[in-house]
Amino acid sequence: MSFDPTIRIRTDVAKMEAYTPIVPFDVLSARLQRPPEEIIKLDANENPYGPSPRIYQALANEGYYHIYPDPDSNALREALSDFLSVDKSHIMVGHGADELIDLIMRLFIQPGDVVIDCQPTFGMYSFDTGLNSGQVLRVPRRADFSVDVVGIEGATANLPQPKLLFLTSPNNPDGGLLNDADLRYLLNLPLVVILDEAYVEFYGKSRVKWVEEYDNLVLLRTFSKWAGLAGLRVGYGVFPAAIISHLWKIKQPYNVNVAGAVAALASLNDLDYLMKNVEKIIAERERLYQALTQFEFLRPYPSQANFVLCRVLGRDARQLKLDLEGKGILVRYFSKPGLTDHIRISVGKPEQTDTLLTTLQHLTSQA
């Protein structure tokens, strides 16, 4: 055949680099040649305690898997409205917060439009900008990972004027916070500000009510981390009225599947159980942080999330990740500017921390 169909592919997509996702357990198990129970997975900020046991009963009792889900996620939005003390009309549920990041881009970004990305941060903001033919304007964080407010303000004078600003608090990968004064300042710039609070339950203080105060603030949250539902893909956004009305027009009707919605509802009905796990993770984060400070070659950063970022001194961070992987312990290494000498460790159960620490000690004595 003479016709090459790939010449019809969008040129920007053809040039795009593939996103490298974290691999799931079974794939990992085959790759590392270890049974899943011998793998300590601390690379994707998942919840080591898993979901509420109540979701299994709720999933077993659900009788409508053969019927399309409610496109408006009414039951879940009502429960979220109680949980957040925010009117239901401001809430939209997504197939993970990831879907909502893409949906927001689809609403605002036309080819060439500019999105401000405060790197290092969550990779999906720049990935989705590219996917939606936007341009990423990097305003790098400072050495302590705080947001460069002056840099962002300066960027708003550029042409074309940036449309969106993604902020994350606590930030992934360092676990640091954006303070109130900086957020207020940034909200007064001519930008739509998306505040991603995927990890906020591990800090405790959300800005969700600020959406009632600011017409240009969008807030994103998820069931993936605190509720242990990463595999079921349920996230949500809280939006100003003028924005959400347009989002409803472009959302895929059946974006939230029946199982995800049932499990998310059951999670909201088991807050005591889940919040106890969150408390355990917070306590373990502090223990992990303290223990990591004892290693001469590691400089952990204080974190308000369910992970600890460490600078690696005097040895190769990528090799350290590979050495740990060889022992069945997965941590995250990023080959990205500003992070090449870092590893990020998700908080696990106490016994997983113990194995990690013993393995690190063993690796130190070998060095």
Ligand SMILES: Cc1ncc(COP(=O)(O)O)c(C=O)c1O
């Ligand atoms: C900052 C941040 N936002 C959003 C997400 C994705 O959330 P979800 O699993 O709901 O798509 C993550 C996942 O790692 C994250 O780190």
